[in-house]
Amino acid sequence: MAATNQFNTHEVNNQPFTLANYNAWLTDIALMEAVAREGAGWAKDHLIEFGARTGGDMMASGFLANENPPKLRAFDSYGRRLDEVEFHPAYHELMTAGVRYGMNNFAWRNENRESAHVARAAVMYLGSQPEAGFGCPMSMSYAAIPALRHTPQIAEKWLPKLLSQQYDPRSLPMEQKLGCTMGMGMTEKQGGSDLRRNTTRATRQEDCTYEIIGHKWFFSAPMCDAHLVLAQSENGLSCFLVPRFRPDGTKNAVRIQRLKDKLGDWANASSEVEFHGAFGELVGVEGRGIATIIEMVALTRLDCMIGSAAQMRQAIVQAIHHTSQREAFGKLLIDQPIMRNVIADLALESEAALALTMRIARAVGMIESDPHEAALARIATAIGKYWICKRTPVLINEAQECLGGNGYVEENIMPRLYRQAPLNSIWEGSGNVQCLDVLRALNKEPETRDALFAELQK
Known part of the structure; x- marks a missing residue:
């Protein structure tokens, strides 16, 4: 026994416990306030339920899906063409939850309710925190609906499958599937x-x-x-x-x-x-292909904002969790004035990104009914996409510093957040493309300038 004890060099203390099984909705006051402020309070029960999943079992699925990335199966063992991609079961678990709670279609399933796109933005915001990768098919499926409606016979065939709450990963013709992406x-x-x-x-x-x-x-x-x-x-x-x-x-x-x-x-x-x-x-x-698909691009740009704001949120959740349990120089980190200042700055920017995103989500949902909201959505989506997505890598890196070395190892979610952070600033038009879009709107659609400044003056 004495021989064994001599190798007990230390006890594990002053290390935080892993954050697990929290409700990502109930712990996010800024999100609850934004959803209520923008008129989607009716979705509260749905968001409470999904928040338990996104702060719970979906976190573990996110890690597994990243540790086991998809594999291309171009051919079968006898050389016949397959063109299939094989995913780990954890990816399918994420997709099942995303479709069940409407990351891909909650706005369209509730079109007649106030601020349906705000409610769906909140669903997407929650779902993007445990893992961002599966948000891509969720976003594109959501954004495709307006484009498909340009051709009623196609919409009639595809919309019931896209609005399904059942995720069906089988490689089959759409007529045989329970739901489609x-x-x-x-x-x-x-x-x-x-x-x-x-x-x-x-x-x-x-x-x-x-x-x-x-x-x-x-x-x-x-x-x-x-x-x-x-x-x-x-x-x-x-x-x-x-x-x-x-x-x-x-x-x-x-x-x-x-x-x-x-x-x-x-x-x-x-x-x-x-x-x-x-x-x-x-x-x-x-x-008129660009005009047809441009509505889809506008919605996926909104999702870039949602996804980046969600990554900001998850980064600061991790930073607060860590600094609330780790001591340095006689105090919890979060009680050290300089660390409290950093956390406050991160929280302020994260909540501002969320507030802007939800306001634009409301404008997007009113494009057909309100000229002011349509003009605001036209210009503010590009501005918000540019700024929020460009700020995300900087914010996540600052949050990583709050964890020190623990924020740099793959057992923690922070390295994954940091790798993911630049994507939304590139996808759907990088910074200069957004700037050109703003200039084009200002020059050709003066009502967008009026709508933007009217909003800012509030």
């Missing part, structure tokens, strides 16, 4: 945000469908049941729905070339694809 494919090697340089071609067939030949350099969430794709048709750049399966039940000719090896976002599959005569259906007016 949708992505988008815009970016090409030579163009990036300059969509008019796209070279993917769409040729009209006798039955009025289209054959699509070309490529996409970033094709996120390739296991979605369909993607909205931009391609050049006879009358210019147009928007097409490209499903994973053709109407006859055979796999569509969308070839996954590889999965991207990314800085972060490990749980999500981002791919490069080629269209080898893929089946597609026109969405909206031929030659």
Whole structure:
């Protein structure tokens, strides 16, 4: 016994316990106030229930999904083409919860209720905290709805599947599935945000469908049941729905070339694809593809704000949790004036990001009914996307410092948050693209300037 005791060099003390099983809604006063202020208090019970999941079992799923990233299965063991992506069960657990609580569709399922998009923004904000990667198919499925409504026969077929509360990961034609998700494919090697340089071609067939030949350099969430794709048709750049399966039940000719090896976002599959005569259906007016898909882009930009604000929130939750249990120089860290100052600064910026995001979510939900809100959404979405997403990496790094070395090891969520942080400032148009969008709005739509300054003057 004495021989064993000589190697007991220390006891583990003055180390925080891992944060687990908390309710991410009930512990977030700023979120509760913002949701009530922007008119979505009716969703409280739903958010309480989801908050227990996002601060509970979904945290563990987030770690597992990142430790076991998706794998491309291009062929079966006999060389037949599969074009499938295999995910760890933890990813499917996250997707199941996200769809169940409406990260992808809560606003559309409650369209007739006040501030439905604010309520859905709160759902997305909660769901993005345990893991951000699965938010990509959630966001694109949410944002696709307005674009699909440009073509009623397509909307009639797809909307019931997209509005389902059941996540169905099976690789089957949409008619056989309990629920569907949708992505988008815009970016090409030579163009990036300059969509008019796209070279993917769409040729009209006798039955009025289209054959699509070309490529996409970033094709996120390739296991979605369909993607909205931009391609050049006879009358210019147009928007097409490209499903994973053709109407006859055979796999569509969308070839996954590889999965991207990314800085972060490990749980999500981002791919490069080629269209080898893929089946597609026109969405909206031929030659008006950008106008058709731009509504989708506006909503995904809102989700960039939501996702970044959520990452800020999770970073400061971790910082407060750590500093409330760790002592240094005779006091808890959080009681040291200089640390309290840092935490207060982080909290202030985090809550400001949330307040701006929720205000814009309300404006987005009123685009069709209120000219002021429509003009505000047009300009403030670009401004908010630019500022919040650009500030997130800085804030998360500052929060990491509150944890010291513990904030730099992978057993902690902080390194994952830091890797993820730059993504939203790049996706859906990086900083300069947002600035050009603001300048374009100010020059061509003076009502956006009036709406912005009227809001600021309040």
